[in-house]
Amino acid sequence: MLKITGLTKRFDNFELGPADFSLPRGYIMGLIGANGAGKTTIIKLILNMLEPDGGEIKLFGKDNIAEESEVKQHLGVVFDNNMFVDAWTVKDIGKALSGFYRFWDDRKFSALLKRFELPDNKPVKDFSRGMQMKLMLAAAMAHDAKLLILDEPTSGLDPSARDMLMEILLEYIADGAHSVLFSTHITSDLERIADYITFVDSGKLLYTGSKDEFVDGMRAVKGGPGDLTPELKSKLIGLRSHAQGFEGLIRAGDARLFGGLIIEPVSIDEIMVYTG
Incomplete structure (x- = not known):
């Protein structure tokens, strides 16, 4: 087409x-x-x-x-x-x-x-x-x-x-x-x-x-100020930092690397925000 x-x-x-x-x-x-x-x-x-x-x-x-x-x-x-x-x-x-x-x-x-x-x-x-x-x-x-x-x-x-x-x-x-x-x-x-x-x-x-x-291939990860090591940061597709810590976008296959941090599904809109 x-x-x-x-x-x-x-x-x-x-x-x-x-x-x-x-x-x-x-x-x-x-x-x-x-x-x-x-x-x-x-x-x-x-x-x-x-x-x-x-x-x-x-x-x-x-x-x-x-x-x-x-x-x-x-x-x-x-x-x-x-x-x-x-x-x-x-x-x-x-x-x-x-x-x-x-x-x-x-x-x-x-x-x-x-x-x-x-x-x-x-x-x-x-x-x-x-x-x-x-x-x-x-x-x-x-x-x-x-x-x-x-x-x-x-x-x-x-x-x-x-x-x-x-x-x-x-x-x-x-x-x-x-x-x-x-x-x-x-x-x-x-x-x-x-x-x-x-x-x-x-x-x-x-x-x-x-x-x-x-959508299924992406996840949001959330953690505190001390949770983001250089190795983990290298896996982020997008990052938003704030006083309480950070929120980032990762590939679903990398979620296991982030241990006990909060991992959540994402919407199309959230993917755009993280990568914008």
Whole structure:
């Protein structure tokens, strides 16, 4: 579905890569990292909105640059801000997109609008943040996109809107023919729905693979000021020191080395905090 090999991009004060990861058909991948880590840069490179300095991106087995027009027929994109003309209504958007996408389905678009309870006669500029996200999602799904790419779609949404989005994405991949690349810093969403995780920090990929292996393979360790020997410190992936001692991130396989110290499971969010 998506295969990235040796991807690099250099800016004056930031460098991405080299990045290598892939997303198979029928799964959801969470693209995680702090703001500014490189998540949006990766998405813009996939969409050919930025030119890479090196590497290759394949979508559906096709080069994303050489075969851009064909590739984008099968992509659906949801950004964290409105991408439509402010004065357009839902009807205007449907009319415009039906002329671009070969597989546009007016009935499916109308059904999604009804499900999302979106009015068809209001300009997009009058939509709330949640309504705009639902509109972009409806447009992305109405042309039978095989891959959905979402860039921080839940940022600023209330809990009920986020729950609806999670439910829709799980339905979307249920047939095994569709996939989702989901960029977010709200990791609780990914705890619920992601199959894979790609973790970006300061432009470097720290991990890509199974979400369960990512979480299950890490542990938090906590101890007092005198508990952290140089040997143990060398095993830490991340460290937070305080007056009462320390908290650190270790690989699950190293837990036995920390003897009687407190060892606890960790969440995706905690892993990001420890490594940030």
